[in-house]
Amino acid sequence: MDVPFWNREIETADRSRLETIQLERLRETLSWALKTPFYQKQLRQAKISSADDIRSLADLRKIPFTTKDDLRLNFPRGLLAVDMKDVVRIHSSSGTTGIPTVIYYSKEDINNWADLMARSIFATGASSADVFQNMMTYGMFTGGLGMHYGAERVGMAVIPIGGGNTKRQIKTMKDFRTTVVHVTPSYLLHVHTKLEEFDIKREELALKKAFTGAEPHSEDVRKKIEQLWNIDAYNSYGLSELNGPGVAFECVYKNDMHLWEDGYIVEIIDPDTGEPVRDGDSGEVVLTNLIRRATPMLRYRTRDLAYLHTDPCPCGRTHRRLSRIMGRTDDMLIINGINLFPSQIEEVVMRIPEVATNYIIQVEKRGDLDHLTVKVEIYPKLFLGDPSQLEALKGRITEELRSAIILHPSVELHEPNSLPVSEGKAKRVIDLRPKE
């Protein structure tokens, strides 16, 4: 098989060379981190006051973990390591409990990120000859812009169409002879079901490859996508705390994702003890960002569960491969590629006086897409006996949820004490999607 390299020297560097790069960059990152109020405090407690306290990669474990809560509690500037005049990009995620998280990027940070992204794209065999339709959401979400910059660096013809509007997606694929798309797996399946409706045949499209990401999916879903569309689908992994997409990406062999170890240090830990698991065992993915100065990120607990392959990949790359994400250690849901914490919904519904204290979040598949239903109990004293009042209430809850969580849920009104409560503790989330 033809194996293309963006940077053969780094991608095939032996372990000791990679580790030398990692240690050097870790020490640099640590000095940047020490410029931020959050890490000053965090590292002082761990008795780390300068890069000299990190002498080998084994010393990494002296550094405390960083969690999403740390990012929230230190919003908006607690992890900012450079002057604002050196910041060229700000990405922010919506708040899970009212407080968002933010990541700043310097010009160099964006450059480093785009380079890893370009490396990822190139590893799949895509090139400047391709027409690339980026069907991922742009804006504050890193999936859209992150991939965009990498694709431009590769020299692809980039169509920044963003997510949604299926008819336009299909028409665009046809008009511009799109060969590669970046999309959530569920949406790509959904688009296929619409081809007939819009009277477009698969043969009229030039599609060859899909980069799938933003939501965990199984090998079966990949096979389904590949068979239905007659394309190759490549899995990808990333999160904004670690820049965004391009942390790990599949190569032409499609046997799980090379994690770019000159850009990130990966650890797999036991989420309960924080200790490393045995080589090849699954656990929580912990990542240190080695290539971002404006918002350094040391030992970030991703809450994603996965494992690292121990066997080499036939492509010759030495960067280890991360498995598909097998689950989460927290209650985060991923719905059509959008991350959602139940607390975000709670915050909205509890703000509405006509809603009583119990609610249920239900997720199911409708066709190929995820559908979210929020069931709330109404507060009896505020019921005026009028159905139009209840319809208005339902509309208000839907609208407030939509603006808070981006997703468009169905809202159901229920009688007080009618929603199931298990073992005294309310079970808020019912996920009816088939387990992969």
Next chain:
Amino acid sequence: MKLTQISVFLENRKGRLYDVCSLLGKTGINIRALTIAETESFGVLRIVVDKSDLAIQTLRKNNFVANLTDVVAIEVGDKPGGLAEILRVFADNDVNVEYMYGFVEKFSDNALLVFRFEDTDRAAKILADKGVKVVTRREIEGL
């Protein structure tokens, strides 16, 4: 003049209407008039009963979401144009009807209809002025 209507919120669940009716039946409450306002995902049952105080207490004690609304019950000639005659009185006097529904039974040759007005007091006064026969609370209780 005014009667009490009970509105009960019904979530979209099998047997919920039965639950209300069976509870009222066991408590010895008789439903005089009833209608259901439905949407795709829930319904609101509206009833006029013989013992409204007892009914609302019982419903609330059993965790139903229920509320009281003032309505007026009117006797309407059970003949062609009977309803139109009454509605003309409202139209002429600028009285807005929010909704209306029929009784299960009647106690004369006339039909009985429940009306919910935008402004109940004003509607009741106009009805009295025009000499329209309305059903009293006592009549409902003894029907």
